[in-house]
Amino acid sequence: MKSSNLIKLFTLSFLFVSLFSCGKYEEGPSISLLPKNSRLQQKWRPIQSVDGNSGTVTNIDNDGSYIEFKKGGTSQYYYHDIMSFIGVDAATGTWVFSSDKTQLIHTTDAIQMAGITVWPTSETTYTIKKLKINSLGLESENGDKTYYEYY
Numbered sequence: 843m844k845s846s847n848l849i850k851l852f853t854l855s856f857l858f859v860s861l862f863s864c865g866k867y868e869e870g871p872s873i874s875l876l877p878k879n880s881r882l883q884q885k886w887r888p889i890q891s892v893d894g895n896s897g898t899v900t901n902i903d904n905d906g907s908y909i910e911f912k913k914g915g916t917s918q919y920y921y922h923d924i925m926s927f928i929g930v931d932a933a934t935g936t937w938v939f940s941s942d943k944t945q946l947i948h949t950t951d952a953i954q955m956a957g958i959t960v961w962p963t964s965e966t967t968y969t970i971k972k973l974k975i976n977s978l979g980l981e982s983e984n985g986d987k988t989y990y991e992y993y
Contacts, residue, residue, distance in 0.1 A: 894985020
């Protein structure tokens with residue numbers, strides 16, 4: 843009888859701590875049954891940016907821009923304003939989580955046209971603010987935030 847009560851108490855304590863503990867990301871979720879890789883590995887459309895210095899919020903129109911994090915650590919990136927101008931379908935790259943999975947390191951490969959580099963290789967480390975199945979929030983090293991929705 844006593845061991846039954848002890849098991850119930852342990853189970854209740856575990857559930858309480860799991861449900862009300864702080865999540866890994868500032869803006870959620872507090873708990874998720876899906877692994878972080880599964881939540882990230884999809885195509886994302888930018889919907890909002892927040893200037894890190896002024897706090898100015900800008901809604902982003904759907905112009906076809908996206909970032910796609912693929913299984914195996916590869917990515918595709920399309921930024922309409924620049925890439926449509928230079929006639930590029932998408933940039934490729936790689937991604938990896940930091941060891942504690944609070945940051946995302948994204949490397950974009952160089953784009954060359956006629957032997958001239960029109961988009962240099964770049965690596966950016968983002969702090970993950972939100973990682974839900976249908977919404978993502980990333981903060982760049984300069985404090986600017988970009989929010990995405992499932993595309």
